[in-house]
Amino acid sequence: MSASFQAAAAGHAGIAPDPRRPLSPKTGEAMSLRQPTRSFEIPEPARLSPEPIPASLKEAMRHLVGGVSVVTAGLGDERTGATVTSAHSLSVDPETMVVSINRSSSTWFAIQKTGHFCVNLLRADQQDVADRFAGRGGIKGPQRYEGARWSVLETGAAALDDAVASVDCEVEHILERHSHAVIFGAVRAVVIRGGPALVYSHGRYGEYRHGMEPVA
Ligand SMILES: Cc1cc2nc3c(=O)[nH]c(=O)nc-3n(C[C@H](O)[C@H](O)[C@H](O)COP(=O)(O)O)c2cc1C
Numbered sequence: 001m002s003a004s005f006q007a008a009a010a011g012h013a014g015i016a017p018d019p020r021r022p023l024s025p026k027t028g029e030a031m032s033l034r035q036p037t038r039s040f041e042i043p044e045p046a047r048l049s050p051e052p053i054p055a056s057l058k059e060a061m062r063h064l065v066g067g068v069s070v071v072t073a074g075l076g077d078e079r080t081g082a083t084v085t086s087a088h089s090l091s092v093d094p095e096t097m098v099v100s101i102n103r104s105s106s107t108w109f110a111i112q113k114t115g116h117f118c119v120n121l122l123r124a125d126q127q128d129v130a131d132r133f134a135g136r137g138g139i140k141g142p143q144r145y146e147g148a149r150w151s152v153l154e155t156g157a158a159a160l161d162d163a164v165a166s167v168d169c170e171v172e173h174i175l176e177r178h179s180h181a182v183i184f185g186a187v188r189a190v191v192i193r194g195g196p197a198l199v200y201s202h203g204r205y206g207e208y209r210h211g212m213e214p215v216a
Pocket of ligand 1 (some may be wrong): 068081082083084085086095100101102104105106107133134135140166201
């Protein structure tokens, strides 16, 4: 069985109308704040969220399991960095990384200034590093680097000595859109150390274990 539904359409059977949405003068039903452009066939049962789209999107993304990395940026006293789940490789030929960085963060300013960054894929036991680079406890800039060992590879950005891997990048291209900038990095050096990776899902850190149950 499958059901046809329109993304975020209000007033769907079984869903209470959202009181924050305006009522249609024609039908008297709550109108969608953002009209969908297409219908989708989805299998039943599926949970249709009564939340407005931004809240639903956040909730949907909590189900993703993301690898946690620390993006380092800046030099000397201007060193800073951010914990991210948005870093991944765009292509291997040519070797290119991509990361999405909030344009209000110190990392964004540092990357623009120096033109380089390093993506450090965290190990499962490096949650403390993730917390520091997420700015927890108000820790800023160079303070985020304390308590861990760092090296420099090619560009000058800091590589975390005990990370699963470090990918050193020179900025190749930037797309600024809404609150974030998508930054493309030409890979200049890669170090692989291995180990279980730190992952993030449903607002919590976890350890990725090899030997998962295959699904097929
Ligand atoms: C698990 C996790 C994933 C994150 N992913 C991103 C991300 O992909 N991009 C981003 O800009 N911020 C991300 N953040 C938030 C940044 O780590 C945080 O806003 C930043 O370090 C704050 O730095 P600032 O004090 O320089 O503004 C994430 C935070 C956590 C805890």
